[in-house]
Amino acid sequence: MATGMAIMGFGGGAMIGSPLAAELMKIFATETNVGVVQTFIVMAGIYFVFMMGGALSYRVPPSGWTPEGWTPPAAQANAMITNRHVNVNRVWGIPQFWLVWMVLCMNVSAGIGVIGMASPMLQEMFGGSLIGISAKFGELDKTQLTAIAGVAAGFTALLSLFNIGGRFVWASFSDKLGRKMTYIVFFVLGGILYASIPASAGAGNKLLFVSAVCIILSMYGGGFATVPAYLADLFGTQMVGAIHGRLLTAWATAGILGPVVVNYMRDYQLSLGIPREQVYNQTMYILVGMLVIGLICNLMIKPLNSKYFMTDEELAHEKKLAHDRVAAAETGAGSSVYQQSSTAIVFLAWAAVGIPLAWGVYRTGLSVAKFFN
8 A cells, every 4th residue: 555655656746747837838938939948947946846855854764663552463374475585686586576577567568558549549449429420530620630639638637547546546455455366356357358448449338448448547557556565575675675676677668568569550450451440459459468478477476485585694784784874874963863753744745745636636637527528
């Protein structure tokens, strides 16, 4: 749940930044200047304040610290959750790391492929029916194309809400279901939904189509939020940040693989003369194949062999190094002493996050309303 809340910021930032940039350009625009330079400068200042405020507020609690009055839950025996720790330098040679790498790569490849083509897919599959006209996409004039583009913009905004919400909801579910089972749900349910899209579009059922894509995008976001906890379960928490950084090479790979496959297939099928409303059908089945690969890799993940974990002496050494680095990084009187934040500080921190996010949700809601209208 905690990683889900943190990674929500990744999607939430885009939801805030995009309408903010549009509003600022309107303010700074003149007859000879669209206001891009001024917008970048203002947004740079806003980002600097928020990022420095967050970075300088971090304090690492001492080992063994717990909130006052907190009672730890009873330990549960789960072979998939280790209480030992792996050194980051060893992960490249551990099979489970590469299996999780493939799990994330396949999940993201399929999801990012849909994100990139969601708007044109809706427009080309449903054409004039989006604005109550019985005409295919290629038969629409410029005015009608502009109208359905506005509808598609609302659809894209709706997807952003599911993308963000999925990061919190699915990650929270994984605390109950377990990480492995959560990814099984992603791949099995996702595969069914991807395979259903050609049929729902062919039948002209916009409700089924939109519902399928929204759930798919929620699982795309949920995959991002769940994988850090998956790594912590398998490799321990001591170096999970560094291990997660190495795992994100799977995301970078997926950022190339997904869009390239989707765009290549679309262009190839258009070159064959296939109608626009049908060019995405084969692509959906290819994405299902990616999910099947991810499912197989996920099912192969087992608890680590004990030889990969650090010994007690190695762990003590790494903890000391980490403690020394933190102590050296913290400056100012009393900054090396961890203190519980006051209620006022906590309230201000939530307000600093909640108010901009609420504004982003509001602006996104306006776009979504256009889609449903």
